[in-house]
Amino acid sequence: MAKSLLLVGVGGQGTILVSKILSEGLLEEGYDVKMSEIHGMAQRGGSVTTQIIFGDKVYSPTINKGEADVLVSFEKLEAARYVPLLKKGGTLIVNEEEMYPLPVLGGLEKYPDGIMEELKDKIEKVISINARVIAEELGEPRSQNIVMLGLIVKALGLENIDWKSKIMKFLPERVHEVNIKAFERGINV
Amino acid sequence: MKKLLTGNEAIARGTYEAGCLVASAYPGTPSTEILENISQYEEIYSEWSTNEKVALEVGAGASIAGARALVAMKHVGLNVAADPLFTIAYEGVNGGLVVITADEPGMHSSQNEQDNRLFAPHAKVAMVEPSDSQECKDFIKHAFEISEEFDTPVLFKVTTRVCHSKGTVELGSRVEVGIKEYVKNPKKYIMTPANAKTKHLEMEETRIPRLMEYSNNSPLNKIEWNDRKIGIITSGAAYLHAKEVFGDTVSYLKVGFSWPLPDKLFREFAEGVDKLYIIEENEPYMEQFIKAMGIECIGKEIFSVCGEINPQIIREAILGEKVEEGYKLDIEVPSRPPALCAGCPHRGIFYALSKHKNKIVVTSDIGCYTLGSAPPLATGDTVICMGAGITAGIGFDKVNQMADRGKKTFGIVGDSTFFHSGMTGLVNAVYNKSNMVVVILDNRITAMTGHQENPGTGKSLSGVEAPQIDIEGLVKAIGIKESNIRVIDPYDMDANANAINDALVATEPFVIITKQPCALIKDVQKRRANLYCQVNQDKCKKCKTCLRIGCPAISMKDNVVSMDTSMCNGCTVCLQVCPFKAIESFGEEVI
Numbered sequence: 001m002a003k004s005l006l007l008v009g010v011g012g013q014g015t016i017l018v019s020k021i022l023s024e025g026l027l028e029e030g031y032d033v034k035m036s037e038i039h040g041m042a043q044r045g046g047s048v049t050t051q052i053i054f055g056d057k058v059y060s061p062t063i064n065k066g067e068a069d070v071l072v073s074f075e076k077l078e079a080a081r082y083v084p085l086l087k088k089g090g091t092l093i094v095n096e097e098e099m100y101p102l103p104v105l106g107g108l109e110k111y112p113d114g115i116m117e118e119l120k121d122k123i124e125k126v127i128s129i130n131a132r133v134i135a136e137e138l139g140e141p142r143s144q145n146i147v148m149l150g151l152i153v154k155a156l157g158l159e160n161i162d163w164k165s166k167i168m169k170f171l172p173e174r175v176h177e178v179n180i181k182a183f184e185r186g187i188n189v
Numbered sequence: 190m191k192k193l194l195t196g197n198e199a200i201a202r203g204t205y206e207a208g209c210l211v212a213s214a215y216p217g218t219p220s221t222e223i224l225e226n227i228s229q230y231e232e233i234y235s236e237w238s239t240n241e242k243v244a245l246e247v248g249a250g251a252s253i254a255g256a257r258a259l260v261a262m263k264h265v266g267l268n269v270a271a272d273p274l275f276t277i278a279y280e281g282v283n284g285g286l287v288v289i290t291a292d293e294p295g296m297h298s299s300q301n302e303q304d305n306r307l308f309a310p311h312a313k314v315a316m317v318e319p320s321d322s323q324e325c326k327d328f329i330k331h332a333f334e335i336s337e338e339f340d341t342p343v344l345f346k347v348t349t350r351v352c353h354s355k356g357t358v359e360l361g362s363r364v365e366v367g368i369k370e371y372v373k374n375p376k377k378y379i380m381t382p383a384n385a386k387t388k389h390l391e392m393e394e395t396r397i398p399r400l401m402e403y404s405n406n407s408p409l410n411k412i413e414w415n416d417r418k419i420g421i422i423t424s425g426a427a428y429l430h431a432k433e434v435f436g437d438t439v440s441y442l443k444v445g446f447s448w449p450l451p452d453k454l455f456r457e458f459a460e461g462v463d464k465l466y467i468i469e470e471n472e473p474y475m476e477q478f479i480k481a482m483g484i485e486c487i488g489k490e491i492f493s494v495c496g497e498i499n500p501q502i503i504r505e506a507i508l509g510e511k512v513e514e515g516y517k518l519d520i521e522v523p524s525r526p527p528a529l530c531a532g533c534p535h536r537g538i539f540y541a542l543s544k545h546k547n548k549i550v551v552t553s554d555i556g557c558y559t560l561g562s563a564p565p566l567a568t569g570d571t572v573i574c575m576g577a578g579i580t581a582g583i584g585f586d587k588v589n590q591m592a593d594r595g596k597k598t599f600g601i602v603g604d605s606t607f608f609h610s611g612m613t614g615l616v617n618a619v620y621n622k623s624n625m626v627v628v629i630l631d632n633r634i635t636a637m638t639g640h641q642e643n644p645g646t647g648k649s650l651s652g653v654e655a656p657q658i659d660i661e662g663l664v665k666a667i668g669i670k671e672s673n674i675r676v677i678d679p680y681d682m683d684a685n686a687n688a689i690n691d692a693l694v695a696t697e698p699f700v701i702i703t704k705q706p707c708a709l710i711k712d713v714q715k716r717r718a719n720l721y722c723q724v725n726q727d728k729c730k731k732c733k734t735c736l737r738i739g740c741p742a743i744s745m746k747d748n749v750v751s752m753d754t755s756m757c758n759g760c761t762v763c764l765q766v767c768p769f770k771a772i773e774s775f776g777e778e779v780i
């Protein structure tokens with residue numbers, strides 16, 4: 001049976017990088033992998049999604065309403081936006097990071113209160129962390145996404161794959177050490 | 190060796206393996222990464238052309254000279270390149286010529302949704318449609334062979350889902366096909382009416398019938414017989430979605446070579462199944478052909494011509510299965526539209542223009558600055574296509590004058606767009622005595638598609654140094670008087686205001702060139718890394734003026750206005766608009 005993973009976040013958060021690392025590892029493990037990314041106007045702070053489906057044989061690269069086995073959100077509000085795509089009984093992994101969309105910054109709309117409570121109330125399986133706090137402890141706020149990678153790997157039970165070499169492949173050398181640490185923190189949450 | 194590749198990467202790989210020698214393109218989502226990947230193969234000369242028509246003509250020249258050539262563009266790009274396409278179809282090729290059209294069902298980042306399969310019968314060029322990354326790589330090689338064997342350019346149609354999805358691909362090695370001999374042949378390559386008439390006949394009588402024969406026997410069109418109660422004719426990504434829904438429980442005719450369409454194969458398949466469905470994205474391209482053959486089938490009666498198809502849509506339409514809803518929250522989720530980045534050089538000029546809202550009309554164009562039309566800046570009346578920022582402005586301005594509206598027209602265009610199709614518009618503005626103002630936002634990069642080089646950046650696609658075309662010199666040469674040109678720094682709000690004021694009273698075509706590189710260029714980020722602004726809370730009157738410039742780094746939380754210093758690059762636009770001098774700037778440039 002194929003498993004589907006939907007990753008959502010805000011442009012610039014590094015969700016695509018995490019998807020690339022994940023797909024590469026899954027491929028190496030011998031899965032048939034399809035990954036699909038939709039970035040409207042890249043990097044301009046809009047909402048970004050990537051989809052990964054893996055299994056013995058995968059045809060369609062798309063995940064629709066109520067189909068994702070796992071929804072990974074790099075930001076709270078995006079989790080709320082995309083939960084209709086999560087399968088009933090599926091797992092939600094969420095970073096408690098808050099990033100205000102422009103209409104909220106400008107006071108035109110409101111960033112809703114109590115998102116985490118509502119998510120935990122409605123969804124049976126929620127795993128949440130504050131990746132920013134962990135990343136800041138490590139001295140590199142931008143490694144939040146790799147903390148999330150660790151968490152995803154743990155939640156999917158994919159620890160046996162050699163993720164560290166993938167992280168090193170996709171990231172520049174000067175940030176290898178801190179990102180390996182970030183990954184370990186994510187796995188050991 | 191197996192690798193995980195996007196469709197675009199696989200196309201690049203296939204192009205390499207096919208022995209292609211020349212590749213050209215203008216960047217555009219979802220096609221951009223094709224050339225970016227091709228440029229990594231030293232064996233292939235690759236370039237960013239100034240627009241898609243230029244790219245196709247470069248490719249055609251290379252093909253006639255004897256080399257295999259590949260040209261890539263997004264769907265709307267093919268509109269620009271349609272002119273050469275229709276005639277190159279007559280001339281045919283020498284070395285194989287493949288033209289990629291990357292369509293966007295669903296319009297994730299395009300101004301329209303158009304089904305470019307329809308170009309193939311119109312231009313009479315052979316067409317190939319892959320479904321996934323492996324096919325992208327394999328079909329590109331077929332496409333070059335078809336091109337050479339049938340003496341036709343080949344249209345290679347992909348969609349966002351094919352371009353941007355990753356799948357496993359078995360890699361092969363490059364086959365050097367070399368450069369074919371070029372023999373001068375005016376009857377084939379000079380399309381005067383007399384030659385074109387002969388060519389047209391020859392095409393109809395020889396080339397197309399041969400292609401039809403091929404279509405019915407092509408390995409790219411294949412039937413998968415399973416249970417015969419339901420038969421599905423499909424192509425591209427729609428095949429994958431259908432396969433996801435039905436697996437091996439129904440029969441398929443997958444069309445990979447789609448112009449001319451395989452009539453005999455259609456009939457054979459239709460006769461072999463009880464009920465026939467056509468699943469295709471956007472237009473009923475195959476369906477109309479099949480229905481015209483007198484074959485009964487179901488297609489757009491149950492599928493929309495708008496948007497992407499996915500497994501869920503197929504499940505609902507054919508099986509009548511309503512999908513079980515996922516989770517629902519009781520929370521109102523605010524939208525998250527894309528916005529000009531923190532420190533974007535376009536913000537200042539847009540804000541300055543918004544101050545004149547009632548006196549001006551702004552015809553905008555395609556690029557990051559399209560986002561200037563969104564609130565809170567909300568500066569922009571029209572966006573049509575590349576180059577129309579100037580040309581639509583000319584027309585708008587003429588009518589404004591006829592109607593005596595007393596409004597000045599400002600046409601917005603980026604540096605890359607100016608080279609793409611803005612220059613001809615500016616020539617027209619000068620020649621036809623337009624009274625409009627053209628604002629060229631020179632941010633030293635093609636930003637919207639992800640930072641590609643262009644003739645103004647001083648670098649080529651492969652990163653080698655290149656001559657830098659001087660926009661100001663060009664504008665002068667086109668005939669804008671020196672006294673009607675302002676070259677300004679858009680971070681400087683006084684300069685923005687002064688230039689606009691001068692433009693408002695000008696009685697001749699006027700050009701403002703804003704020069705400041707995109708805030709996301711790596712060197713710029715490094716240089717400005719330590720610069721930032723912050724609010725002095727004792728002075729802030731919470732007037733919210735700074736919030737209205739739409740910088741994502743500025744927020745008001747718990748009634749405190751502040752800047753996210755990790756995002757802010759110290760452009761000081763907010764500082765300059767604050768009426769209470771409550772914002773201060775810090776840090777120094779890294780040199």
Ligand code: SF4
Nearest residue numbers: 532740757760761763
């Ligand atoms: S200086 Fe002001 S406008 Fe410029 S990036 Fe910083 S917060 Fe935004």
Ligand code: SF4
Nearest residue numbers: 530533557636707708
């Ligand atoms: S990418 Fe550059 S030009 Fe585009 S919005 Fe961001 S800063 Fe502005």
Ligand code: SF4
Nearest residue numbers: 729730732733735767
């Ligand atoms: S513009 Fe100045 S005074 Fe007004 S809210 Fe912003 S910082 Fe405060």
